[in-house]
Amino acid sequence: MSETKTAPESGTSRHFVSQLIADDVAAARNGGAVVTRFPPEPNGYLHIGHAKAITIDFGMAKEFGGRCHLRMDDTNPAKESDEYVESIKTDVRWLGYDWGDNFYYSANLFEQMYAMAEELCRRGHAYVCELTQEQWKEYRGIPTLPGRASPFRDRTPEENLALLRRMRAGEFADGTLCLRAKIDMASPNIHFRDPVLYRIMRVAHYHTHDRWCIYPMYDFAHPIEDALEGITHSLCTLEFEVHRPLYDWVIDRMDEMGLLVVREGHKIRPIQREFARLSLTYTIMSKRLLLQLVQEKRVAGWDDPRMPTICGLRRRGYTPEAIREFCERIGVSKYNSETDVALLEYCLRDHLNKIAVRRMAVLDPVKVVIDNYPEGQEETFEAQNNPEDPNAGTHPVPFSRELYIERDDFMEVPAKKFFRLAPGQEVRLRYACLLTCTQVEKDDTGRITVIHGTYDPHSRGGHAPDGRKVKGTIHWVSVRHAQPVPVRLYDRLFTVPAPLADESKSFLDFLNPNALQTITGYVEPALAAAAPGERFQFERIGYFCADTRDSVPGAPVFNRTVTLRDSWSKVAAQ
């Protein structure tokens, strides 16, 4: 059947999930339909790892002309809430994916799941067990040793049915009884040793409220949800691989009961396939640990710009395009990989470079006085909004005798290959003019307080009148026109590439104390009107966005999204 193998198209290649689906489509399995789903449990905020799954789930549907459902996998009311449901919808939409009318709650299927549980009892595939959890732990055995049968394993279907109904009716205390599948206590796969299907749990569900006191377990619920929604490919992460036989077992039982949906004459039988979850350097991806950071107030909340959550990245200034591009580039495989966060940052810079409007801001100012520029005079220069985009236009920047420049852009004793300002050295003030340093003033501690210089009146706009080469160009802001604004300099949340690698230490030990530094920056007037969420490149520094939470009209607060690449710092470091 070599003709069913689709050759990679024009240099592009498919990852193994895509190949698998392509084979299914070619073989007209399920009538050639492709329906996927993204099924988060609403018990936390989505993070960059979910973005990978979302990209795969929605991406496969799009690639094969199918659809992707968004489903709240909410079978454990103890941890779930509407707050999370709303955040998930917002984040998936923001990432650019559309589930159309296909939004589901697992909880809406509780009645069907229960009906199937009863049918399992009738058919002798399930029984009500009274073993305590401690007893069961012993009965189940360990991976290397087979388990042994529960004394309740051979109840009659009638007994089981009656007990199950009483469980539902609330006649038993939480945790006293449970419904188990009757499969194989000797299976080398633990998940086949009569797994629990239903537990008693008197917890109000955020969606079904107090209608139920018994709730289905993931292994039972998930295949039912998939089958009833007509999912063809149930894609999930590697840790579910050993659950697959159980997934198939449930699907088989549904098939026997005639519960599989039929679409256009084809019985839809979902299959589960697994891929490696995303792991990123300098980042943790565990929902539990992220929750801990929030609860212990190590960060300001789920949307703290230091967090790898989608809302955190959004607030930091990431674009959905950059995140999607990243997810495309990392590929899909079954290898437990650790992706370098540098790739994410590359995708970010690459997109921001194309769309971010350029502005000048000085974050660590030192004053420059241009002694031959008339006191009281000012003028305006035109600065490009985005050299990468010819249609972006220009904007005016006011200039005067006193300016702020970056302290880093001056060296009293210049290092070799230092092209910026130094005594007797000429530099270009971006878009303005050429400036030569003449002398410096210092305070008692030797710290430079004012730099004096003279400008070339013929270099208007920054062009050398005689065509002489001026190697260095630096940014500046007119002191008189500068707007002081709060600027938050964000950096990696952790100081080491793998904060969880050392099991003898807590990941908290590796929190980066400098992951957030708040300073006052001096920005050009045009920046005062920045709208919340608006993204900029502060020339020669990095990409910033106006914070969506703390900015007020006329008084923006800026978050550093990511720095520009900086090859000088490497040279300077030696």
Next chain:
RNA sequence: UGCCCGAUAGUGUAACGGUAGCACAACAGACUCUGACUCUGUUUGUCUAGGUUCAAAUCCUAGUCGGGCAACCA
């Protein structure tokens, strides 16, 4: 000790029995009114051992290393 899965440059990923590519990173250079962007070049790789084959990253066997599985979590 049982079962399942995996292993290709520093990182991630392609090659589907027929010349080991690509991207990120690193390094060197060119260009530059952003030491950015862009461009050019360089370094570095098939876990090991057998076997099948004219030919193996690819198929088989064994081993090594890594990950997962013993919640009434998902």
